[in-house]
Amino acid sequence: MTDLERHDYDVIVIGAGGAGLRAAIEAREQGLRTAIICKSLFGKAHTVMAEGGIAASMGNANEKDNWQTHFRDTMRGGKFLNNPRMAELHAKEAPMRVWELETYGALFDRTPDGRISQRNFGGHEYPRLAHVGDRTGLELIRTLQQKIVSLQQEDHRETGDYESRLRVFAELTVTDILKADGAVAGAFGYWRESGRFVLFSAPAVILATGGIGKSFKVTSNSWEYTGDGHALALRAGASLVNMEFIQFHPTGMVWPPSVKGILVTESVRGDGGVLRNSEGKRFMFDYVPDVFRGQYADTEEEADRWYKDPENNKRPPELLPRDEVARAINNEVKEGRSSPHGGVFLDVSTRLPAEEIRRRLPSMHHQFKELADVDITAEPMEVGPTCHYVMGGVEVDADTAATSVPGLYAAGEVAGGMHGSNRLGGNSLSDLLVFGRRAGVGASEYIAALGDSRPAIQDADVDRAAEVALAPFRDASENPYSLHQELQQKMNDLVGIIRREGEVREALDMLDDLDERAKSVGVEGHRQFNPGWHLALDLRNMLAVCRCVALAALERTESRGGHTREDFPGMDPEWRGVNLICTLDGSDAVQLRRQPVPEIRQDLLELFERTELSKYLTAPELARLDAGGSSTQQGSADGSDRS
Amino acid sequence: MTATAEKTDQTGGQDSPKAGVVPSFTVTLKISRFDPETDSEQHWETYEVTAHATDRVLDALHQIKWDQDGSLSFRRSCAHGVCGSDAMRINGKNRLACKTLIKDVNPDKPITVEPIKGLPVEKDLIVDMEPFFDAYREVMPFLITEGNEPTRERIQSQADRDRFDDTTKCILCAACTTSCPVFWNDGQYFGPAAIVNAHRFIFDSRDDGGTQRLEILNDKEGVWRCRTTFNCTDACPRGIEVTKAIQEVKRALLTSRF
Secondary structure, X not given: OOOOEEEEOOEEEEOOOXXXXXXXXXXXXXXXXXXXXXXXXXXXXXXXXXXOOEEOOOOOOOOOOOHHHHHHHHHHHOOOOOOHHHHHHHHHHHHHHHHHHHHHOXXXXXXXXXXXXXXXXXXXXXXXXXXXXXXXXXXXXXXXXXHHHHHHHHHHHHHOOOOXXXXXXXXXXXXXXXXXXXXXXXXXXXXXXXXXXXXXXXXXXXXXXXXXXXXXXXXXXXXXOOOHHHHHHHHHOOOEEOOOOXXXXXXXXXXXXXXXOOEOOOHHHHOOOEEEOOOOOOHXXXXXXXXXXXXXXXXXXXXXXXXXXXXXXXXXXXXXXXXXXXXXXXXXXXXXXXXXXXXXXXXXXXXXXXXXXXXXXXXXXXXHHHHHOOOOOOOOEEEEEEEXXXXXXXXXXXXOOEOOOOOEEEOHHHEOXXXXXXXXXXXXXXXXXXXXXXXXXXXXXXXXXXXXXXXXOOHHXXXXXXXXXXXXXXXXXXXXXXXHHHHHHHHHHHOOOOEOHHHHHHHHHHXXXXXXXHOOEOOOOOOOXXXXXXXXXXXXXXXXXXXXXXXXXXXXXXXXXXXXXXXXXXXXXXXXXXXXXXXXXXXXXXXXXXXEOOOOOHHHHOOOOHHXXXXXXXHHHHHHHHOOOHHXXXXXXXXXXXX | OOHHHHOOOOOOOOOOOOOOOOOEEEEEEEEXXXXXXXXXXXXXXXXXXXXXXXXXXXHHHHHHXXXXXXXXXXXXXXXXXXXXXXXXXXXXXXEEHHHOEHHHHOOOOOEXXXXXXXXXXXXXXXXXXXXXXXXXXXXXXXXXXXXXXXXXXXXXXXXXXXXXXXXXXXXXXXXXXXXXXXXXXXXXXXXXXXXXXXXXXXXXXXXXXXHHHHHHHOOOOOHHHOOOOOHHHHHOXXXXXXXXXXXXXXXXXXXXXX
């Protein structure tokens, strides 16, 4: 191809959210020439929307906190399906990543003695979330962006060129990862502004593209979340793990319609907000599952005492993990006790003085006032579940973030395993920093080992990628916007928060139909900033990812975390040991298989009471544990690298 | 008629007769269009959409793009006023399209939507943001410290942290800079956003680079170009007191105290 812009880098990071930027900083610090590619303008990534904070057991608010407690909370939240090595690394390293962010210049709310303040959040035993008001995600992105500017200025002083080691390619979309002899050789994409094609040669690619929320109708996710990284990984030959686990955040706005899906942060509940149904009943007390009984208050009186005295009282059930709260709300609505617009009431107005609400939750107050003309200091909000986060993702090695394809790495929401079947609030921002950094290190080590023998991109692969990218400019009738809306509606209705076999099968038929129609999507106009064309290409990714979600949702005949089967309502210990893996076969059809979950090391299991483990593990697993865990330990030696 | 009319008392309101009904009306949008392939200059095009009382200008733009003209180009990401992608000139005033309720901009007359002023237009409502980010980068928007890194966090009192809280709310949407008459006339001027981002570090008790930054802003294209018109403060979708921040930087330059 002649009109092709070419670049040569050591590492390409796709995605400029928290994971991508932290990975890029690490790669540059390791001396690698690094490109950051993002679909939006630099600094606008979806991470900016995270409100709650960064979970890290620094122990500033309660010195009893430590990594073991954080690990326990994370495993409980994920219903023991987490990749245990990832949960361990995450819990151990999160404090260092937060302190590091602070030295980069991040603003944090402070304790009276000037240390980083930490707040309570659902599923976390101690106040653990480092935060700045309710704009922590924005501050995290801004700080990493600033760090990158400072590194570029450092490079300028040394080399005379700001972009000699670290360059940002903003508003550029990657459509394919290119390989040679089974290893990563580069990436192919287009400038969104000009539509011109760009070819990157690089032996390592780090995927940090975030999630898949735009496949669903009601979502808190921004437009970039079209599962690009998931689909790029699949097409490059990597595997996806446990795509059935999707977190529906319990409290999205359900009213008014123009802001449907937008999030109401969990801190509203952490700071005293309660959920009530149409009868005025604080219903969450009816929904504490057995595995959590004993950790949550039984009465309103005790729950209310907890806000002032968490040491001597049990937590209010409004702070159960997100999946539990989402299911409870869904059930209240289903049984006819919903608010007027199909949600429930989240009320903080009768719980705190107006001034206090404005001080503690300034962005929330602002958001409701400005986007919806609702004053949360004076009236309750109407909330309901919204598609928020995908726990499933690219299967990676815990320590290095490497996928099964040499040279391909994944970190952040696009990677799977860390959160098991359900993610705790606050564990996402820490995940981005911990595994973003690890991916940067992993890619550096891989490149060092490669030496001079870098895979070379094949011309035929470039031609094929260009052909696929240009395909929507055909004389065809399907409108990409209508196809997208149909996909979102059906995924919401058929593979949403509650799933049934018949409906998931219907979804798979619907996907067959949409796949077929996607072949005749046609767009008008030229390649300059053509949003229809961009969507047509994103659709290909969403369709592949949705199929993985539906296939896995059909296969897993139990309910756990972010996967609820109405026809299999219980959690089954047999299924706890099973990961569902999706790959593409030779003809690009999705194949699903079962694979054992990496075993949990004996020393990690011993962090739990046996009575708690007995709720999750099978009888043979418990017997092995009682026998001293000899075979469990044996399994862990290679087990920790499997997922 | 607004959403407030639909509000119900806190314990229910199942009896509210209007629950679930959102009034709708027809609204006309006059949008500035430019396609670099075919147009030599910007021109107006008019669209009619059915809007609801609670819709924002962004919702109307989406409707046009999805149902009427798939080529209409504008930036947007988070769609609730945090990422700062969709600043545009709506009825002559810089705002975020995702935070502007249609009912608040007088839907009885055509609503004009143009790209923000003072930056080169690339297509339709999309401008080249590079000059804006260049100015941002020039003020060294990152923490500069001397001495050894601490093993944990640096200690900072809540009062010291509150000193620059306002300017850390910036989302780099460019609404302030492109509302500034000085910037319109002189693209070399740093502009309010860059000064806001310098302010955040100048007044950070952890930072040791204040003198350097003040030197940069003392330049002839620096803070002294500000004519205190308060356009920037009016335009800021985050409610940052931009002009006040600029004044504080000026004062710091005069007194060398910050």
